[in-house]
Amino acid sequence: MTHPQDRSGRPDGPKHVVFVTWKAGNAPAFEAAKRLGHHVTLVRSLAMEQSQNVDFDASPYARFVDRVHVLEDATDPGALRECVLAVHARRPIDGFVATVDALVVPVARIAEEIGVPFTDARAAETAKQKNRCREVLAAAGVDTTRHAVVGGFREAAAFAAATGYPVVVKPARGSGSEGAHVVADEERLREVLHRAGDGDAYAAGVLVEEYLSGRFLSAEIGLARGRFLRLAVSERSTWHRHEALETGTTIPAGIGADEHDRVMEFAEAVVGALGLRLGVFHVEVMLGEDGTPRLIEVNPRIMGSCLPNLFTLAGGGDIFELLVRVHLDEEIEPAAPAFSRYATVRWFGAAELTPKPARVPDLGWAAEYGDSLHAFTVRFPDGDVLLPCRGNLGNFGEVQVVHPDRETSIRIAEDIVGRTADLLGIEVTR
Template identity: 75%
Template structure:
């Protein structure tokens, strides 16, 4: 028995992550043929094992590439798949692959997120230029060639400023700069043209307020409002996100302003089709401003938080939208608050010989949904300054907003005490 009324179709997933693997099951439940293109380099960097994933059982055919971001190899693989069995839709939830997949989809005439829109969204300065021209967001920004240009921008805009790669993800290479001395120090390590700044060094006006994200879908010109999530950053390195709660504890008026702004941003970027993650700062004056636009589903474990909070299955929606189905909008209400806290080493520390016993966490009962630690290879834990540096994750669900957050943060604090090191939190 399947949940769909039309004939089986062929959906191709380009790479996978543990947090989005349930989409394979959703596609099979909807009655479709599922093909997966794996990327070994990405799997190694994420420390995930496809053969150990229970969701592999829902994949009909698998193709393995050393690195799916090598566009020529990816195109050749996709063309071979398409020749053997016509592709009806693609799903790509990894930042580095949305643009290549969008280009290949356009070449084949297969519905997907606009290639130009996705490229513009990922090149942050171009995204800001487009939004400024549309009158949506005039946040000050500039791509700079070195310290002198960055210092000139900061002198005009006022400190603090944000410095980050013009194209990037996972908070890698991002800094909040409080003064000229700190800017000079950062530029001792930053070189335009070198990873992660290969597309330029971007400096931006620093925004204050409530850090949120809007999760929205777009199908046949109709927006689908999924959730507004609230984000938490680490005080010592504010560019690093350490957690999320779904839904955000904001009033109805703020919710509408955030969603209306996110929809206007997606429309201005001409993204056309997909599920999008739009990071927003809601100022004290009630004005939303863009932090970052991601032309993909919310990342990490956030789709699971959405389900835990009572929002339903986002993967069913993801597959249906990317197969270009008309999806009716519905009001989503949440019965609970789901919180995640990620953590890594705050400073360089010896790596423990093994993951400690976490049996004490059972005392949190049903409120604790997941608690994991996975140490990276090597003898030391390096300072975590980007999302890929996390080694721990806590997921909590509770009917009360404050309690959901306090339990998650208490578990992180106890984990830090158990490890005997300071962690990002």
């Protein structure tokens, strides 16, 4: 029996999809691949699961996966390559899905080596090296945000003197808002630059950028066979005491049609200028008061955390099925999602160093919000204290709300965070 072939020359029928991730929350993507009739292989990364308190074995992923490979550290390029080549030799791979920043580039390089469609490796590397990304976009005339990689305080202060305070200081390469600061004056700049030598966050360099003001949004877009798929514009919230810390998202954003199109056109220009080629991408944008979109950063992977789930809750459809189809290089007709609700998440952690509460309080009171409350979790990390939350990994609580009215969706989520903080008796990021 013969099968028709797709444009890659592989038989058109059940495919072999390889997921490389340490996120247990990607189980719906595994399920989508199985529902589409494909063979699913999962490559896990034990070191990252442990560092982020991920209990993969407690998740419902197993029944959707045909074969699992557990690496000690999937970010080790040699170990990952050896594993993937062995998988490919046993059963040829038709598509990869990598959903975390640290794995997109290694997977892209391996995909190019064995001839499997995936996001362009060089473009993904450029996207993650933030100063290089800005250089490429400036050369293409897409975005001209002023920036500089600095060697220390004097260079950073000279940049700030030329652009004016505040400025943004961030790792030249990184994610999750870790190590990012909005700096209001020279004294604070000196303090941040002094601390930049501690730890690994700034190993790739210190990037200083002009401060962008306006509405903080993100564009979720796909690119399949040269055609853009406009998925959603989301609105983001930040903590007023540390603007670099994201505290939540609402999908879709409460903006007009013209603003929506402007943001999407800008995101497409960013992805096109970088040459990312194939994938579902998360492009963070500041929409200025004059209506001009400016880039905050571009992530060459699907939006993280619970945001794919919010997309579905809001009525956008199954984004994980779309993700699988895109990475199998299928022909996909562009169609705008018809959102019927607003889905909001709020994350929270300790505002300052504080003793860890003896226990998680009873959260049963949240049932009064009825069907609007989709999920509510509070889980403290190990140890006797709660460290100040200054990045996405520092959160200990999450609330997901869905409601037909945008303002009500946001209000309920924020009410729940506030009531939880009062019960705990501590100040939280919100």
